[in-house]
Amino acid sequence: MNSIVPKITSILLFFFIISDVVRAASPPGTFNVFDFKAVADGKTDSTAAFADAWSAACNHTGPTATYVVPSGSFMVGPVDFAGPCPAKLVFNIDGKIIAPAVLKTLPKKPNNWIMFERLVGMSVTGKGSFNGMGAGTWPSNKRNGKVFPTNIQFSNINDSTVEGISSIDSRMFHIMIYKCSNLKLTKLTITAPETSPNTDGIHIGLSNGITISDTDIGTGDDCVSIGPTNVGITVTGVKCGPGHGISVGSLGKFKDDKDVTDILVKTCKISKTMNGVRIKTWSKSFPMICKNYTFDDIIMSDVENPIIINQQYCPAGNCPKSVSSNVKISDVKFSNIRGTSATPVAITLLCSKSNPCTGLSFEKIQLKNKVGGAVSNSTCENVVKPTIIGVVKPALNCSTA
Template identity: 40%
Template sequence: MSSSIILLLRVCFVIIFAWAVRARPYTKVFDVRNFGAVGNGKIDCSKAFMKAFEMACAWEGDAMVYIPKGTYYAGLTIFSGEKDRCKFRTLRFQVDGIVKAPTDLVGDSWIKFIYIKRLTIDGGGTFDGQGALAWKLNDCNMNRHCRKLPKSITFDFVAHSTVNRIHSVNSKSVHINVHACRNMKFNSITISAPDDSPNTDGIHIGNSKSISIMSSMIGTGDDCISMSPGSEDIYIANVTCGPGHGISVGSLGGDKDELNVKGVIVRNCTLIGTDNGVRIKTWAKSYPNVVQNVTFEDIFMNSVDKPIFIDQEYCPSGLCDTKHSSNVQIRDVHYRNIWGSSSTKLAVHFVCSRSLPCQNLELKRIFLRYSGKDGPVSSSCTHARGDSFGKQIPASCLK
């Protein structure tokens, strides 16, 4: 081989090597300790967290905000990419430590992510809402104008993002709130609070599209997962729920001009000792709304109160106007391959609207046992229309 060819090959190798080095992904790490955070559980680290985010926001490439092991006390913390001011290509929050809220924090939220795209939260860390002292102040089941307690983690106008392996414990209100978001994935989330902690929904979704929740464990004092108006294209799979109030669509119809709920799939889930199983709830007197194309399938119930439940007379305070029927139309709801045990005799209960009966309900392969002394398992349908297929225990009440 001639020397000129050898020289040419060496030049090509150098060029290729230089290109590979430049093309190799590089992530700029912003360690919160470098901005004043101290992991002793005593010093308020909220400003340090937000400063680390501001620096990551301005980075023109892949960025990481790093919260290492330790206990970090933090007050209200807002991570905002409003007006597209962030320059990063992707942003990762690596949470290895424990982030702890003040016991006396009030307001709408504690940790807020807003107007951010291409966000990943990971690391296996814990967000501790320290809600025990605040729960006694919560009378929201009786008072719709109750004192506002903060949600632990809120995502507002967040898109194309993923949350992995995060723990949330003892939130004062909702653990994770998803509002006006698009294309978000929640994987391997662990949420826990006592079964008597009020309004501590696990994951609450509203006005959001293309949201998935997978392979997670949620036990709390309210709905494990709740889907409010505007929830569209929601996929929930391999979630274990309990304690709690089950997996719920609603409540709906409480406000004027609410967006519809459509395209919900709940699959391969387990509910253990919950107050409800899979539920759709609308206010007894309500504004117009529509729930359509909802599927609950391959669901195991273990000693669940009201495993299959549509409640269009929802009124937790007992002070609602029940003279007027719900104006929410429920249609195209499918219950397929749901089995296990009911802790009450009435395992399938459809209480639909007098003025807008439920349409196109489907019961397929339902097998729910009950071993109480008050008789065999039963079902009840009011203003419900649909069909049944395959095994039905209890016997279907649909006509």
């Protein structure tokens, strides 16, 4: 009997060891950064492990390659997840990805920390986060043209989805979308202090068919900024604040800037921001068109400029008074917008003298001054008489161009 017990114990021990090995092994087509010697202590540089895991995933010849960042803290940077790849890529990101205090940027791509590019049918999902450790660089960011790394850039990404991840304390922009088509971003969380400079939540440029939904953004600049050469951008269910609001622009600064059309911003909540919904063009600009915008079902809470069109944008203050924006704004609808303004002027329409705004429509607007609940005022310049539907407060007096 006594001789049998050690044998049984040995067999059980062998069984458990084998079971652990089986559980630890990644299934075919799965590329776990742990398998490439990543260390989840938040201090060890795991850049090479992340890059090696990506090289293996991108070269996988099966139908799907799954890139896994498990729970834990990984110091990484920079990393370029660049395609094209033969397999459909799935990123399961549950860990905390942390930038080093001194961040070397990608070769020939100095504005990026984490880069996804040239991929089709990609999926990024999980509860993981990307912490850019921006606090150490913000004092040097003086809005003087010097560019700091973006947390995450999606470049030439088509027919893809990004869901659930977080971006924290970016050094400059949190997320940049560039030359993408049919990209959906949903249930994201983006956070940085109100005082962090140039930390736009999501910036979109040269793209089409971009959808942002059910996302919380609090940062030091625009929650969502829609730049030039964009078509078909939809923003719904976004909670914005602090920050500078949801903005189109600034537009018209460069000769190659192209039209921005078909924009929908709906069912959003904007709180304690510098602006609510905004269209901004340079006072001295190249010609382009802004057309077919809808801002609908938006709640403002303590917002300095709830509704603003500013075609006199000149941050340096050195633009000649004789210049007038060559950006043409038309067919813009503001509807079901209510809440409180933090300043006496809740609606500001400063359009171009040479290209007056046309086709503006206001329906069911109720914006009160937060002080005493009084009705706020409006300012209107160079606007062809807008369409008024239902009660619009503050009232508009835009009778001419």
